[in-house]
Amino acid sequence: MIVVMKVGAPDEEVARLNQEFQSWGLTPETIVGKHKTVIGLVGDTIDLDALQMQDMSPWIEQVLRVEKPFKRVSREYRHGEPSEVMVPTPNDVIPFSEQAPIVVVAGPCSVENEAMIIETAQRVKASGAQFLRGGAYKPRTSPYAFQGHGESALELLAAARAASGLGIITEVMDTADLDRIAEVADVLQVGARNMQNFSLLKKVGAQDKPVLLKRGMSATIDEWLMAAEYILAAGNPNVILCERGIRTFDRQYARNTLDLAVIPVLRSLTHLPIMIDPSHGTGKAEYVPAMAMAAIAAGTDALMIEVHPNPAKALSDGPQSLTPERFDRLMQAELSLIGQATGRWPKPAAMAL
Structure with missing residues (x-):
């Protein structure tokens, strides 16, 4: 009510x-x-x-x-006004909101070594990204796949943050690691496999860092929003919703089905900002630019794009990662064109007032 x-x-x-x-x-x-x-x-x-x-x-x-099962998340709860998630970074405070410029998050699936993560951070920053993504702890389907370097990778993310001035987004998988990750991360990511890990949702809701909540691979929109409700109910209003593709019947040509229809649907249901991850959503680098442009046209508030200096040698998710050169072309030509047409593209630093 x-x-x-x-x-x-x-x-x-x-x-x-x-x-x-x-x-x-x-x-x-x-x-x-x-x-x-x-x-x-x-x-x-x-x-x-x-x-x-x-x-x-x-x-x-x-x-x-408020008739919907999700209360605080509902757009009605704010009487139709969008929320604004303000994230402090080393050089600025970045707003995530439908009323703010589009935020771009870029970087590798996982942190592999210091040289790679710092190079990637500096290159995506030069192309216009505001945040670096990189997994220290990686949930993998196979127990034999690379799981991330853990706590040592957090130190490398901190070094990349210092070298580039980018904000850091990284995933928390276990409540035992939450405090240590929060010392480094500017935004805590709850991944698709943990979307309904209610103990974890309560813990990230009880701390102050903004939370990026990825949609579960088979989750309905109501289930996703109820997961966000757990975080808000625990006291943290700063939640960003991230669509990363859902599992459907056809997996021959793409890793997942990227649900871009969710953008206008969420806009009608919730006040929370929306991010689209076309890298996981397609699983193939050649499809990422088209879906990133489509996401901007559909009204996304942010994008998460995987970038690796040598995708062929990446320890995880190489096939869906753009090279820094391809990411730069995407940012400077394709995305900027669509973003400017929608009035949502950030001005280059030299032009900012």
Whole structure:
């Protein structure tokens, strides 16, 4: 249930109502938008009468029920306003939002050695990426496949961050590693295989770093949004949703089926920012540029693209990784063209005001 306050509602009246709702055993959450303040009510509201609640204050404009199973994640919860996830990086604070320029995350599937990760970071930064992705801990289908270098790779990510000024996004697989990873990462990634690891979701929800939540390979949209609800319910409102392809019946030509229709669907359902990963979504480097352009045209807020200086020798996911040269052409020509047409492409640093 949400309580929409009238424009200009005094802070004192909002505070009084919050105290009243708390006395009813509810958890009120105040959301200050550009034009109005909304009080979200979490708890047992089934017996509350919306019309009677409107008489509680002359500053209450409307009381609405959120009918969807996901409450805090719902777009209704913010009265239609998009959320903005602000991520501090060494050189800037980067917003993820439907009202902000598109954010590009790039880098290898896994951190292999210091020279490779620093070279990749510097090259994707020169091409316009704002974040470096790289796995220290890697969930793999086979127990014999490369699992990542673990804690030593976190030190290499920190070195790449210092050398490039990029923000760091890396995956957390185990609650035991959360604190150590959070010391290095600017955004914590929960991977597709852990989307419904509810213990992990609660833990990342109880800390302050933003969370990138990847869609499970067979997850419905409702299941995905309910997973995000776990994080928000634990206290962390800074969640970015990442579509990375779902498993369907045809896997002969592409690794997964990249669900670009999810962009307008999510836009209608949730206030959370949206990222598209065309690398995992297709599994083949030659398909990544087309799907990245399509994602921008469809309205994505961010892209995650795998880049490796020598994909043929990559320890994981080489076939879907672009070379730095191909990534640069993609950024400077194809993506910038579509991004400028949609009014979402960031200005080069030299042109920024």
